Amino acid sequence: MIKKLIQLFWFEKTKEEEHRTIRKSFARVKRHGMLGAIERLDKDYKQIDEDYITRSILNTKYAKFRLRFVFVTFFLLSCFYVVFLKTELYESRTALIVRDMSQTTNASSLGLSLLGMGSSSQLQDSKIVEEYLKSLDVYQLVDAKFQLTKHYKSDAIDFIDRLPNDATTEEVLEYYNKHLIIYYDETSGILSVAFAHVDPKKAQEILEFLVQNVDYQINEFNRKKAIKQLKFVEVEFDKAKEKMENSSSLLEAYQNKHLLLDPTAEATSSSGIIAELEARLTQKKIEYATKKSYLNEDNFELVNLRNEIKEIKASIAKTKSNLTGSEKNPLNKVLIEYEKLKMQLEFDTEVYKNALIQLETTKIDVAKNAKTLSIVSKPNLPDGYTYPNKPKTFITILIISLLMYGIFSMLSQIIKDHKE
Template identity: 40%
Template sequence: MQGLLCIMAQCTTLIISKMRSKSITELTNRIRNMHYTRIKQAIFLTLFLLIATFILFIKSELYESNASVIVKNLDNQKSDFGLSLFVSGTSNTMQDSKIVETYLNSYDELQKLDKMFHLKEHYSSDHIDIADRLYKWSTKEDFLALYRSRLQIFYDEISGILNIGFLHTDPQTAKAIVEQLIQDANQKINLYNRDISQRQLSFITKQVETNKAKLEASIQALEKFQSTHTLLDPTQDAQTQYSIVANLEASLVEKRAKLNELRNYMNEKNFEIIRLKHEIEEIEKTLKRIKHSLTDPKVQALNSYIFEYERLKNLVEFNKELYKQSLLQLETIKAELHKNAKMLLVLTKPYLSEGYSYPQKGKALLTLLLLMSLLYGIVSLIEAIIREHFD
């Protein structure tokens, strides 16, 4: 009996010791998990505080100034400045606006602004936070990328309005840069159109020279024809000869009628009849000679002279008209070179901002809080999965 009690006592002692050992292990694991959780929370809280501090106190506060412009074609003859200003010529306006946008985003414009406003020096100074600042090892591409991030350009395809804005730590400088951007864009778009006009001028100048040479050659051919055939105007000569033939035929008919009338009561040997016969014979000889000169195939007929003369004359007139039109085009293009065919019409002027636009600290902090909470949840979930796997 005593042996049984002893065995039961030993078993009880063993069970109690195992329970105590398991409780201690569970307690140790709980303490360890709480320690890890606190470390994890401390890490996430520290990261949140560091980033929030950067956003609130270190991130550069940028002031925005912007303006609204539209490309206006000065050659447009429409006088109305109503709604048609915003809807007419949309395709051309879009093309011009895209040219402006491309140029303002270019390194050429950046270099020009850098000379005036010392942007590279500013971007390398303490006025810019460490995340966006340019350093000694920064490349030209980094400089251009930072400039483009500060430049705000938006084109409205419906109205054709181009919005140009710029961000800077100094609101006065931001306003001045936007004004300079508008001025440079206006110059560039007119320089682009002048370049096109210059190419057209070169082409039209060659056309003028070619048409002038053709005109001079046709005039020389006409003069040579006139001097060779001693004819000033074969058409007038032909008209004169045909008029003479008509008059002679009419006179011949009249004299024959008079001769027949005189024969009714006069003798054939009468002086008046003899004179009429002689006049009729002379008129017939003259008519025969003139008609022979007009129609004789052995001698070139006057009609062929007329056709050749008309051909040369028409060629001169045609070349003269071509030369005239090319001169008109030449003068038109020359006028285009000395005027601004297009301009940026400023709808809203750049303004001086009284408060910074970026960063939007409240929105940024809320976004940061959501992202950190999401990341903390993901890390906790992964940790729980791994712990369950080992257990």
Template identity: 30%
Template sequence: MIEQKFQQFKTSITPEEFNNIEFLTSKAEQMKENDEALAKRILVRVNNLNKQNANNQKAKIKPNNPESNPLHLVSSDDAEKSDKNTSSRLAAIYSRLTSSPFLVLVIIPTLIFAFYQNFWATERYESQAQVIVQQPDGMATMDTGLALLSGMGMGMPTSGKDTELVKAYIYSNDMLNYLNKTLDLKAHYSQSTVDYFSRIHNSDSREELLEFYKKHINVYIDDKSGVVNIFSQAFNPDFSLMLTQTIVDRAEWYINSIGHQLAEAQLNFIKGEHQIVENKLEVAQKNLLNFQQRYNLLDPMAEGAAMQQITYTLEGQISAKQAELKGLQSIMSAKAPQVISLQNTITALKSQLINERNKLSTDSAQNIPVSEILASYTDLKIKMELALQAYTSSQVSLEKSRIEAYRQLKYLVVVESATHPEQNKYPDVFYNVSLFALIISMLFSIVKIIILTIKELR
């Protein structure tokens, strides 16, 4: 179609104009808006004329020996044939590409991606290590009674939260900052010898560096055994080994530090509460001791009981003497010496009974009644007993907390040390190319179905 238009254009102008470069260039500029394909074909003719003129100038350098010149002059007919062959080839390639979009959109991108994966993508080496979080066996350090008191049982396994904590810390920004300070991780991942698509760039932000780091560090947790598998990728095997070992060492420090911090915080809190209870017990004991020293009484309760026993004894003696007095009065006169003596004895006993009763209940300026002393003493003694019980419970809680704090200590045990890779694991060329081809084929099919559906609906 283009060649037909070009032949029509050729017949519409003179041979001089057909061989005039300036005329053809101006015509191509005029036709570019209306017929771009014909304009390009005219420019091909202009290009061939330029080559022909260059060859003619080289041929004129040695006019006396034309046979020694390797460049032969090309006639206008040969140039025209060459133009036709070139244009036909370009037209054939263009028609083939436009007639096969699957080739353009699927096959060629896949081949380009395969070339990148095989010959351009930088090799990555992967080192791995296995660790597990363990707790000490508290039953091995105490007797059975103390273990039951502390509530500890046999075989306390670590929870899944501990392994998830290790995983979260490895993926954290704190770990990335530590690796940057220790190994200069960013410098390794941004080497100029690494291909453009496999490295990070100096203009990348901290968030982009963290995402790149997460893509090259893989942490997998075995739910059955609780083993944490750590995989680290680097662009050379030695750095991969150092990277994995540094991650394991830092994770071990982190687990140990948080275990000690939690245990220390818990113990400090319990010790503070225990100190408060101990101070209360000391105050109660001091108040009780001061009370005893103030009234010179070792045991006011025993003193009160003794005074009550004295009053009971006096009352009994008075009753006996009064009965005896009645018997004497029935046989003797009121002035008899025995009667008078017995009356004096009864009077003395009654006076003593009144004094003893006053000690128990009467409050005077000099003395406090025994009942009040006994009530105060009982109150102080109850306070001391309550403080003693609280101190005993606090002491048990303190020992229990110490055991619990020891039980909460965790250790990161290395199951498998960091390995030194000998062969690169990435890129996985076959997998990557196959996945790329599959995805791009699916996208092509989806787009083609959408286009056909739209055409059908029209």
């Protein structure tokens, strides 16, 4: 009926007659009802239906009109939704820098700083913060305090963007991440974080809560890592202490067994005695040879010298035997075994010292905050909505509508040409 009304209106216009179609139709509806008006409209339409050329022209014109009407309607409805219905979101922003206080600035990081690039550690920490803020664990913390899930399903969100009541956890998390905007600037090392909400005060409060949680959690990551490392270091420290005590006990037992405090000193002393005895032996031999030239063999002095030389040789032999001879426990064997035990004790003592240093260092790491979160700019209280950008959205809808209209017009013309 609408098509017939419009085509009759155009038909009257082409004949330069008074436009009576719409006015007559209203009058017919009042007088004869809807069915009667349709019957009389069909009767008036016969003059168009009987003229093939006029009907073809009007049908083509109506097809173009209908296509334009569809796209104009789409454009107007879209603009109406964006301007009057779409939820306006207020975005609170903050800027952060994650710094590692446990690392000293080396040459490579200094070079990156001169080139305007953040260190790899800073990049890694910032990416960890980004993934943590987007995680389900953080969302559950935020949801418990600010009831975001309930908000996302409420009438505060427009009917298109609003989440359904049976939305899954994954859908809710994805919706939350749409409102959480995170950007890392590799040049300056600044991590920009923003959160959008229908209430500007709520947006600021949620962002402040996220920053506080990150400040605690970023050090909690390192603290948990240090605690695990501490447990390992404590085990290694106990092992090193036990080894050192065992080595000390073995060395002490060995000293007690051989009644020696330091076999090295004993060996040095024995070597000195041998040298002294050999010197005395040489002196006595010279004295004996000298006196033998003018004394008899049975002279008392020569006999006495021979006895002294014999005793000195016996003493030298006994001392050498104690030092390296065929005794049950010769001094050189005792010295070698002692040196082994002493070296093992020194090694175990050094390992124990290093383990003790590592243990104390790890305890400090557990207690201190290795990472620090520097807030470049605090979360602001937005005084105007950020989304949607109505002028930009209006232009985008207009361009899309015109492009789609052009494409459909071209397709319909091609189809029409093929039919003809």
